[in-house]
Amino acid sequence: MEKGLDGIRFFFTWVKIRGKGDRHMSETKTLKNPKQIAGFTHSKGIGKAIVFAIQNELDQAKGEDKNEYLNLHSKFSRFPIVIINENKQSATANIPINEMINIIDKTKVLYEKEIQLLCVPPAVELSxxxxxxxxxxxxxxGMTPAEVLFQNPENSAKLNEQFKFLKKNLKKYPKNQQQIDAILDASELVKKGELIKPKRDVIPSFIVCESGFRPLTRRSKKDGLTFVYQMKLVWNFRAENPIHLEIENFYAPVIKTEQGLLNVQAKQKAESIVNEFNFSLEEWSWMVHLISSNIKTFEDIIGPEAFQKAVKEAEIKMKQLKKQFAQ
Known part of the structure; x- marks a missing residue:
């Protein structure tokens, strides 16, 4: 699988100079995605690819109750993301700034654990x-055939079904052969009575983030259905591309409760699109660096102004209080 940074593309505005028959490139350059932070493309064969991109939509705190200046970020401060599948269908989601910080902190720990696992070769008998x-x-x-069998000996039937499924799709997905060989290897070890219970020091996967249903009421259609998205980020240890992102977009009825909550009627959803993207360690590390740099740059720029506004507001508030007590 080919992977590469899908850099920000830009196009040039061409102008025709009067009195000359040729065309020249103007000095004006317009970026196609001016607020894009990072993008990655995974090839899926000739003319097909899966694309991921993330954008910076950080927004300054408005200086209101529950969004004071020193919060730095408004409730709209976010990172829009998109996955475009090989059929050029897109699925989008938003990651709020507070959730992004949580994702970064969690995956830094998981990244270190992954590196530790890579540095420790498996025991010879379990290789x-x-x-x-x-x-x-x-x-x-996220499990190995050995782990599946030791979880429940009757899982051999599940392995057989998985074997048939992988074999059926082998021409389309040649990498299925690795999993087929693993199942055959486990079957042979069972026959010989040599299957050893593997000692796992980490869980096979870790759910980093799961958004749940998030409706966007401003994107409602005439038929009453509302756009909804959900995303899930999972770390699969020892996988070739361990960070798995899944985004689903669909339309569904959304009911507002008496408490003001939005209840998504997911069983009635329509036009569902589910796109997936698997990041390598290198891709994830680079993207986290860029996101962190964007956050720091944003906060460094708006921080001094926010502090000055907060101090000024505090002084005004203090004068008002003194005036009240003086009366």
Missing amino acids: SPAYTVRFTSGDMK
Whole structure:
């Protein structure tokens, strides 16, 4: 799988100079995605690719109750993200600034754990595919065939079904062969009575973030259905591209409760699109660096002004209080 940074593309405005028949590039350059932080493209064959991009939509605190100047960020401060699948269908979501900070902090710890695992080779007796190859989909995702069998010996039936599924789609997905070999290896070890219970020092995967349903009422259609998105970010240890992002977009009825909450009727959803993207360690590390730099730059720029406004407001408030007590 080819991976590469999908840099910000820009196009040039061409102008025709009067009196000359040729065309010249003007000095004006217009960025196609001026607020894009990072983008990655994974090739899916000739003419097909999966694309991920993230944008900076950080917004300054408005100086209101519950959004004071020194909050620095308004409630609209966020990072819009998009995954475009190989059929050029897009799925979008927003990550609020507070959630992004949480994601960064969690994945820094997970990144260190992943590196530690890479530095410690598995025991010799547990180095065969049955112990090292992990499933990449289904309810056994993140587990090895050996772990599946030791979880429940009757899971051999599940492995057989997975084997058939992988074999059926082998031509389309050649990498299925690794998982097929792992299942065969586990089966052979079971027959010989040599399957050893693997000692796991980490869980197979860790849910970093799960947004739940988030409706955008401003994007409601005439038929009454409202745009809804949800996203899930999972870290799959020892996987080739361990950071898995899934975004779903759909339309569904949304009911507002007496408490003002928005209740998404997900069972009635329509036009659902689910896109996935798997980041390598290098991609994730670089993107986190860029996001962190964007946050720091934003806060360094608006921080001094916010502090001055806060001090000025505090002085006014103090004068008002003194005036009240003086009466």
